[in-house]
Amino acid sequence: MSGVAPDSRSSSACSHDSFFCRSMALTDPFRKPLTQAQAAHLLRRATLGPTPAQIRQFTGQTPQTALQTLLATSPTPTPPIDPTTLKPFNTLAFSQPLQGTWQSATKYWWLGLMLNEGTSLREKMTLFWQNHFVSTFAVVNDARYMYRQNALLRRHALGNFRSFVIDVTKDPAMLRYLNGNQNIVGKPNENYARELQELFTIGATNPITGTRNYSEDDVKAAARVLTGWTDTGYRSETTADMTATFRAAQHDTTDKPFSAAYGNTVIKGRSGTTAGDAELGDLVDMILKQPETARFIVRKLYRWFINADIPATIEQGFIEPLAALFRKDYELKPVLTALLTSEHFFDDALRGAMIKAPVELTIGTLRYFGLAAPDPVANATGFTALMAYLQARTNEQQQNVMDQPSVFGWRPYYDVGFYELWINSTTLALRSRFANEVSAGAVKYGTDRITFDLIAQAKLTSDPADPVKLIDEWTALLFATQLTQNQRDFLIDSVLMVGVPRYEWATIWTDYMAAPTNPARLNAVRTRLTNLLTYMLSMAEYQLN
Structure with a gap:
């Protein structure tokens, strides 16, 4: 896997005595309308992955307006159900024979909420707190307790610490x-x-x-x-x-x-x-x-949303003032607002400074292409199959939701190396396999399968018949970092066109548009776009957030 290593991008512009550092405070509010790249950065960090439509929706908004949407109160989700009775099992007495099923159903329920969440901070923050106040199925061993705790986490996720x-402290699961x-x-x-x-x-x-x-x-x-x-x-x-x-x-x-x-x-x-x-x-x-308590929590939020590295300049110029704000009344919304609307958060050097967690990679990829979880009651078979697939992929990539390996949580959030720990010889291959499966439409769930309408995605670009504009606009939305000209040329000439002159793309596209039901013309476009997407999802740059 090639590309920019996270540690080479991890220091912000204020890691040095630059004019940028001297002329502004890191916590100053960024008040300019968001560019497309800035809107995408905010949504990638604050949610589990945006769609192109959501990126376009936030483009032009100020960060302050965007945060009003991200922090808006969300409806309380319907509890997970027992797949056999279709009743919420948290209202039922314990059943040993059904315990394994209920545990899986709880994980599937939460993954479904992550997949279907709109432009809201709630699920990303609920995941943060579940990895902060860790409890696991492996120890607690009562799915009703774990659901109850998850409901508590999301109720307090944006509230008073x-x-x-x-x-x-008084939660039964804890x-x-x-x-x-x-x-x-x-x-x-x-x-x-x-x-x-x-x-x-x-x-x-x-x-x-x-x-x-x-x-x-x-x-x-x-x-x-x-x-x-x-x-x-x-x-x-x-x-x-x-x-x-x-x-x-x-x-x-x-x-x-x-x-x-x-x-x-x-x-x-x-x-x-x-x-x-x-x-x-x-x-x-x-x-x-104690002053260190607020600092400790703010540092964890910083590492969750911005970067793993906290040099002295960040500690003094960012962590300390946000901790002082937090200590006033220990309300979370003001701190999150200050963090996510700061000049520092929108520092260009911080884009791509983190590696996507497995949940962000898997859920975020499906979210990007508009795939929603089926209704767990109306299509119980499809819902269970799709969530079981996502659970299996995140688990094998070493982020088993609600089952951290220890009370410390998942290693990439606390150990030396941080996000780099998500990538190793095993998980790298599994990430590539996931990319190949979903882009090829190889994953079935019930009567459906994961499919991405790449032709519809191409039509959203300013000129789908122009391969340069197609690649430039797709990569700008899909990647956190800007690709080099050589990389973009390679995507056009070697992946999309496979050695055929790039001007031939205009003919292939216009021929398809003239007869979109013609199988040969449809296949000519779809095959090239699928090969392009498969390659892009396997690139090192796609692993970055």
Whole structure:
């Protein structure tokens, strides 16, 4: 695979002492009407992939207007259904024989929402939070719990972080995943108390100073604060009622002193039915009061939406001011708006600085060509087959939705190398196979198959009979980075025309337009366009976002 490596494009213009850096602040709002390339960049990063029509719709809008659309409230989706009864299984009692089916149905349901989502930030943010507050089917092992948690994630995805952390802490799936249900007075379980600080809020260390943000004694004290919570309804074959319950008798009622990292705060021990909520609120407030907490979350958002690398200039000029904004009230929408409408976000050097995650590659490719998920009730067979295909492709490319390999999430979002980890000798071949399958129409789902109407796509260009304009306009929409002239010439002469003079394309196209039902003329156009698309989807540049 050839092309620009992500790390060679990862530093923004402000990584150097340039005039650009000196003359503007990274967080200044970008207020100019979006060019087509800027609109495409925004939609690629803020959604799971745009269509050409959506790119054209956003072209000419200001980022501020675009964000109003992206952040608009979306209807609550219908819950996933049991394929056998077509009833929402979250309303049913647990069934061991159906558990595997329900787990798959939950994943298919979410992939279907991703595929059918319009120009909204919701699904991209729900995916972010599911990889932040990780729980997995492999551990939780009750599909009803996992659906309930997903509903919680999307409800809070764009809301208040304080409320979010409190609700996640008491979420039945999280109580199961990190053993919060086993945390009782006298025998505290520290799993959730540790991950609450290390992964969910403040982070283990300050990346600038290298100092610890909390101590082991703080983990123990936080665990004592959280004693007494449990879940009810887990794998119950008699009820669909699933909730969190506070058991006052299992709560540690003594005071909980914290270290100097938290200003030697003491959380007062309480007793009675309200003790759990009161102490949990105090714990979260104490953590959110620390400046490093807001920075930790903003850094994760930065890496999700902009770039994996955070040099000192970005830390000081971008992370810090956004963290200060976040700390005001811990509302997510203002931070996301500032991030996605900033001058820095629209820095040309950041386009193509990330490698597409498997979900972005697979879902985004189908979204680009307007393929929608079938109705899961009216066409249950087709829906299940298509979602099973997407689940298999994302899983083999190492992004198994709702089943991360550890509490840390998927490695490319936290480990050294970041997005480059999506590409290896195994996944590269699988990405190419996916491109070949979908562009060739080789994937059937029910009575349908994945097909891309490339002739319709060609007709949307300014002059389909001109191969230069066709290639230039297709590549401008399909790729995050601009191809070189040599690459565009190769696509025309060696891929589209296969050695035939390029002027012959005008004849092939006009002959088809004169008799579009003629099988030979239709096949002449379709075969060349299919070969062109297959090659383009396999290019290194198509892997970049």
